[in-house]
Amino acid sequence: MIQTDRYSKSIVYFKNAGIVWTFLGLTAGLLNEMQMMFSVPGSDSPLSYGLLKAIAANMTIFGGFLSFFLAYALRILNAEGGKQKIDMIARVSFFLLQIGLGIGLVFIAAGYADGREYGEMNFHTDNMILLSIAIVLGLSIFNLNGQKLSAAAQFQLVTLSGMVVSFFLGNFGFPNSLITAVAPTSGIQDAVVQEYYRMAVLMFFVYLPLLTILYQAVPEKFGVEIQSQPAVRFQLLVSILFIPLAGAGALLYSVAPQTLQILGAYTSAALAVSVAAGTVNLHQSFKAAAGTASDGVVAAIRLGGTFLTLITVLQFVTRLPFAKHYLQYTAWNDADPFFTATTAGLIVLFVAAAMISSNGKNGPSGWVLAVLSTGVLLILPVTLIQGLLEGMAALGMTEDGAALKNPSWAAVSTVSSFVKGGTALQYVASLNGVILLAKLLIFVAFFPIMGSFFEEGDAALTAESKAA
Helix, strand or coil: CCCECCCHHHHHHHHHHHHHHHHHHHHHHHHHHHHHHHCCCCCCCCCCHHHHHHHHHHHHHHHHHHHHHHHHHHHHHHHHCCCCECHHHHHHHHHHHHHHHHHHHHHHHCCCCCCCCCCCCCHHHHHHHHHHHHHHHHHHHHHHCCCCCCHHHHHHHHHHHHHHHHHHHHHCCEECCCCCEECCCCHHHHHHHHHHHHHHHHHHHHHHHHHHHHHHHHHHHHCCCCCCHHHHHHHHHHHHHHHHHHHHHHHCCCCCCHHHHHHHHHHHHHHHHHHHHHHHHHHHHHHCCCCCCCCHHHHHHHHHHHHHHHHHHHHHHHCCHHHHHHHCCCCCCCCCHHHHHCCHHHHHHHHHHHHHHHCCCCCCCHHHHHHHHHHHHHHHHHHHHHHHHHHHHHHCECCCCCCECCCCHHHHHCCCCCCCCCHHHHHHCCHHHHHHHHHHHHHHHHHHHHHHHCCCCHHHHHHHHHHC
């Protein structure tokens, strides 16, 4: 086995794979949106609405975000790890993740899914992805052992550990054939496990990776220390303790025990506050910087932190029972990792790609970040308003209270439309059309990000290695 001083090759591999998977996930998400209008292809297709939605989510979360995070985690180890780096082992992690995800998506398209909304691949591919994460966790423990941990390193260790535990619990099953497995739970117990897993994916695979990136980027780009180290530890502790309970918030108004419903609702709201507290800590930290030169990466750090604060404040309010009553099954799904990842999350991935590719000094033109931010700023309030309208339409009763006023979901989803006609026309001429426009802006902005950062970084990381 060849030992090197850096994880340079693996970082570039993971980062490039993250760009490709994110692009594919955004593309699949847009096609999924089109299916809401045209219902093509139908339910018997490997790319039907339900299957394509799962494929888009898995491409983005476990392909794009996880690859980016593992690249950035290895970059943190290059900077903070005090022991020998073994790049060959990191490359094994890379190939396990990419091969496992690729095969897993084929199984989803073929109909061999285990029923989970995220990571619903077969048990072979799930185990490959789990082993990939465990390898980077092992490297992190090895390299950071005995070191004084920065805020980013603390987030990294907790995030990787949470990924391993939640991914295992969320996808655990007993094999009943060569390619399929059956979950050990059923009924309300299975619903509890699924909602725990959804919340764990949102936190451990989206929010905490994004905060890890920002907690490392802020000191590097702004030349300041993180304002409050106790707040960092408190946020991590809250995440560990609250995530198992917070998932039950999605069971509100279900047949689950009422105590569990209420506990889950308020715990999930508190969890959103903990994420917002982390972003406030970041804001206070870079405010302390004097005369920071402004560039695309600095702007992305500020915008990424701002949007994460905004979305988590909205999540706090909309997770409370009085709001959840209207919003639980509508356009605003505050516990949807795919929605968070493809909005505010993409701005932070901009930061990660820039820091990896060119040591944080360069980036795409300013218009790219402007278009991306416009899409995110547009989609957040519009989905919330559309969700409220859908919720009220779905719960509305006839004048005599004998039946639902809108028994058809098509009538509910087009409630904001201001024209009559076919489903596609009504969909476009409504707030759904504005949401589609916002998604198109986000998609368009991602093209130059790909062009600027794909395949870059090897030379920069090699030079950095020689300097070290």
